[in-house]
Amino acid sequence: xxxxxxxxxxxxxxxxxxxxxxxxxxxxxxxxxxxxxxxxxxxxxxxxxxxxxxxxxxxxxxxxxxxxxxxxxxxxxxxxxxxxxxxxxxxxxxxxxxxxxxxxxxxxxxx
Amino acid sequence: xxxxxxxxxxxxxxxxxxxxxxxxxxxxxxxxxxxxxxxxxxxxxxxxxxxxxxxxxxxxxxxxxxxxxxxxxxxxxxxxxxxxxxxxxxxxxxxxxxxxxxxxxxxxxxxxxx
Numbered sequence: 001x002x003x004x005x006x007x008x009x010x011x012x013x014x015x016x017x018x019x020x021x022x023x024x025x026x027x028x029x030x031x032x033x034x035x036x037x038x039x040x041x042x043x044x045x046x047x048x049x050x051x052x053x054x055x056x057x058x059x060x061x062x063x064x065x066x067x068x069x070x071x072x073x074x075x076x077x078x079x080x081x082x083x084x085x086x087x088x089x090x091x092x093x094x095x096x097x098x099x100x101x102x103x104x105x106x107x108x109x110x111x
Numbered sequence: 112x113x114x115x116x117x118x119x120x121x122x123x124x125x126x127x128x129x130x131x132x133x134x135x136x137x138x139x140x141x142x143x144x145x146x147x148x149x150x151x152x153x154x155x156x157x158x159x160x161x162x163x164x165x166x167x168x169x170x171x172x173x174x175x176x177x178x179x180x181x182x183x184x185x186x187x188x189x190x191x192x193x194x195x196x197x198x199x200x201x202x203x204x205x206x207x208x209x210x211x212x213x214x215x216x217x218x219x220x221x222x223x224x225x
Contacts, residue, residue, distance in 0.1 A: 043213070
């Protein structure tokens with residue numbers, strides 16, 4: 001069991017550029033979640049997949065954000081036309097049973 | 112809507128002593144799950160303990176126990192025999208079921224003194 005992995009761990013981009021993050025969940029987990037955490041705050045829910053189906057999206061997920069989980073395994077989160085307000089830690093979690101396990105996160109800095 | 116309140120921005124404890132981190136919640140759901148996570152300065156979120164709303168016994172995991180008082184809507188985390196490595200941010204969270212999205216509190220920074 002290698003845990004949840006995320007790539008890249010850090011991303012610096014200029015305002016207006018597109019970025020894509022990847023999450024690989026624990027292999028036997030069918031649930032996958034994306035959260036965003038800004039400094040000094042708790043994580044906020046963005047979206048949730050059960051296998052390949054996206055079952056819930058937060059209103060925080062504007063039309064510049066899109067998430068996919070094409071084969072029910074890894075997931076990608078894309079942010080188009082990044083803004084400075086998108087700077088945050090993006091956390092992925094996978095779940096089985098009663099527990100959710102988080103990856104190390106991708107820290108995005110928009111300059 | 113669900114809400115988690117952690118009223119202690121920071122807590123201090125002496126090594127080897129016990130400490131309680133407070134968490135209250137608000138929900139209209141009948142079935143829900145309560146979670147505690149630890150976030151060290153490295154940034155990763157470490158799952159500590161889970162309590163289901165219908166569980167009659169308080170959850171325990173090693174040195175962690177969850178003091179669940181359903182009528183008071185509280186889910187306090189008790190850490191026994193604190194260690195220096197326990198210094199971190201601690202988040203209380205809940206979901207409408209055991210598998211739903213998590214709603215987090217603001218967190219409590221715990222500092223363990225030698």
